[in-house]
Amino acid sequence: MSFANEARGRLTEARNVLIDRRRETNDPKERAAIDDAIRELNENLGFVNQAALLDAATIVVEATKALEAVVRSARLGPFDLHLKALEGTVEKLAGLLRNGEVGEHLERATDPVVTPTPTTPSGASPVSPVRPPTPATPGFTTTTASGNSPSATASPSPAPSGNVSPAPTTSATATPAGGVQTPTSGGAGNVTAPASTASPAGGAGPLPPTGTSLSFAAVRAELDAWFRAIVIRDEFKDKAKWHTTQLLKNQSKYRDVGLSLNRMPWAMVGVIHAMECGFNFACHLHNGDPITSRTKHVPAGQPQTGAPPYSWENSAIDALNGAGLNTVTDWSVTHMLYLLEKYNGFGYRKMGKATPYLWSFSNLYEKGKYVADGRFDPEAVSKQCGAGVMLKVLLDQGTDLSA
Amino acid sequence: MLDDLALAERRQGRENAEIKAKKDTYQGACKGIIWAKVDATSGYIEGFCVDDAPYFSEIGDPPATQAFRYGIRLIGDYAQVLLVLAEGRNLDEASAQVQALGQNIAALMSVASGPGPAAGLTGILGALDPIIREAAQRRNIDEMKRLVLSGAPLLKKLIESLRAAAPEVFNTLIFQSVKGVTSPEALDSKTVAKAHLDRIAAYRAAVANYVMLLKELELSFDQLVIAFQQPRNAVSLATIAERSGRLSANAEAWRKVYSSLRAGGLQ
Numbered sequence: 001m002s003f004a005n006e007a008r009g010r011l012t013e014a015r016n017v018l019i020d021r022r023r024e025t026n027d028p029k030e031r032a033a034i035d036d037a038i039r040e041l042n043e044n045l046g047f048v049n050q051a052a053l054l055d056a057a058t059i060v061v062e063a064t065k066a067l068e069a070v071v072r073s074a075r076l077g078p079f080d081l082h083l084k085a086l087e088g089t090v091e092k093l094a095g096l097l098r099n100g101e102v103g104e105h106l107e108r109a110t111d112p113v114v115t116p117t118p119t120t121p122s123g124a125s126p127v128s129p130v131r132p133p134t135p136a137t138p139g140f141t142t143t144t145a146s147g148n149s150p151s152a153t154a155s156p157s158p159a160p161s162g163n164v165s166p167a168p169t170t171s172a173t174a175t176p177a178g179g180v181q182t183p184t185s186g187g188a189g190n191v192t193a194p195a196s197t198a199s200p201a202g203g204a205g206p207l208p209p210t211g212t213s214l215s216f217a218a219v220r221a222e223l224d225a226w227f228r229a230i231v232i233r234d235e236f237k238d239k240a241k242w243h244t245t246q247l248l249k250n251q252s253k254y255r256d257v258g259l260s261l262n263r264m265p266w267a268m269v270g271v272i273h274a275m276e277c278g279f280n281f282a283c284h285l286h287n288g289d290p291i292t293s294r295t296k297h298v299p300a301g302q303p304q305t306g307a308p309p310y311s312w313e314n315s316a317i318d319a320l321n322g323a324g325l326n327t328v329t330d331w332s333v334t335h336m337l338y339l340l341e342k343y344n345g346f347g348y349r350k351m352g353k354a355t356p357y358l359w360s361f362s363n364l365y366e367k368g369k370y371v372a373d374g375r376f377d378p379e380a381v382s383k384q385c386g387a388g389v390m391l392k393v394l395l396d397q398g399t400d401l402s403a
Numbered sequence: 404m405l406d407d408l409a410l411a412e413r414r415q416g417r418e419n420a421e422i423k424a425k426k427d428t429y430q431g432a433c434k435g436i437i438w439a440k441v442d443a444t445s446g447y448i449e450g451f452c453v454d455d456a457p458y459f460s461e462i463g464d465p466p467a468t469q470a471f472r473y474g475i476r477l478i479g480d481y482a483q484v485l486l487v488l489a490e491g492r493n494l495d496e497a498s499a500q501v502q503a504l505g506q507n508i509a510a511l512m513s514v515a516s517g518p519g520p521a522a523g524l525t526g527i528l529g530a531l532d533p534i535i536r537e538a539a540q541r542r543n544i545d546e547m548k549r550l551v552l553s554g555a556p557l558l559k560k561l562i563e564s565l566r567a568a569a570p571e572v573f574n575t576l577i578f579q580s581v582k583g584v585t586s587p588e589a590l591d592s593k594t595v596a597k598a599h600l601d602r603i604a605a606y607r608a609a610v611a612n613y614v615m616l617l618k619e620l621e622l623s624f625d626q627l628v629i630a631f632q633q634p635r636n637a638v639s640l641a642t643i644a645e646r647s648g649r650l651s652a653n654a655e656a657w658r659k660v661y662s663s664l665r666a667g668g669l670q
Contacts, residue, residue: 004571005570015585019585019590022590023590031587038585042581042582042585043418043422045578045581046415046418046422046578047419047422049415049571049574049575050412050415050416050419052570052574053412053568053571053572053574053575054466054467055571056467056564056567056568056570056571056572057469057470057471057568058470059564059567059568060470060471060474060561060564060565061470061473061474062564063474063557063560063563063564063565064470064473064474064477064561066557066560066561067477067478067481067554067558067561068477070481070550070553070554070557071477071480071481071550071554073550074484074546074550
């Protein structure tokens, strides 16, 4: 018997005796005294009841805590346990796409480490400084609207042996006369195309080589000349067009992100999205890793703030902020090219090679790419449309690239 | 019943506070709080004992009722979780993770519908969705089994503790009637006494029904555990169905009887 029950029993026994006595007596004073005594007993009973109820409640609370832990552990999210496996599946599928022709993501071109591969047909070292493109490449046609850019009318011929990159340009090259026209600064959000796409006076001439200097001032003329020399390879024209169609389709999304970043041109956001994510809105702009978690590849652990899964917009803003692009005010195309190359890494430039990040699908690139973070394979060929090529097609269509 | 218990517990707490003040028996932080007389029959507690606050507050339940109510609600939550898993309702209530994955798939499909051989992957990607759902359903069954097997002993303990508390619930519920039936008025009048005695009898029946329903609930969960321990046991499943049906019917009947008792002035 519990203490409460026993106490209650004794109190009730005492009360029963008092009630019996009350029934027997007619003395009002005694009855009043008995009534007081019964009230007193009941008061004690009230204390016993309260204490016993709280004790019982304490035991219930203890039992509740134990079951609560189980209920709280209930995994109603159907993917809690399988998420990793499913993510792996999706990533593998993404990998398949990247190995295809549309969704490739170029690895960071950071520290150049060359993968040992067979020598090139001519025996030239794959890392030897690249030969400036010569102005006679067959099989290419220009997409420029002006018609002043080089047109590929010459008969096809193989690329020069031993030429790693870039590939030769067309016979009617876009090499500027006596150098390049320096684009003017467009100010925040305004994109200025190179001032002229006219063919160089005096006909064909070599493009400036890929310089190893990393400052914009040093490479501005080179980038400007190369951009104007872009000729899309015939076999890639449809694919380049598809890329710009995707860019235009997602234009409003890119514009929203650009507006959050000091009026960055939408085309800049879009082209980086194409390059890093293959237009997949479930991936980080930092490097193409899925937004369901922080980045695992270089740069790893991004975004550092917030918790996954991230929205594409937030991740994109974090990536572009992190790259310092929110402080840029010069949005000339030439500067955009420089920034894009920098975004991917100057690894190609340090080796004197043309970067596929800008020039793939065009006459300015043939082969050689980073196949993993910091690992360069001179024989690998990018299957991704270069950022410069996309910008070129957009401009040739008369698209406004501004914010 | 818990609403009645809340009223009774609160009233008991208030009366005990007055008695402690009148007898100057407060202890601890409340020691020294006494009854201030206004006249021979009225007065007030001079001071404020924080420990008594739940009994004087009109917000929420007093402590014991709160514990019982939460314990019973937790049993409901537990059953609800199992029900959601069993009916697969969580599959439609997609989590953020599912949405992120779905977004991934959609984006991949969009990319795959571009030019080139990757377009052939569209079919593979489209087939992924039912695979995900199937995996999720399997996952639900696994999770339900885990919850039942790990939670059942704890649930039994909780039900037992609630059942063990029934006498104290009963004593608290009837306390005003006990005082009433032992008051001079009732001791001198059988009619007055009868009203109190009827109320005590009604509460006894109500608490007894509550105890029996808890017992039924416990047995139903026992059957559920057996069903998971011995899959494809048709007898267990039939028993669960029968017990669940009976439990629901009994609970509903009790609720109706109790409502009518309350409407008749139970408290």
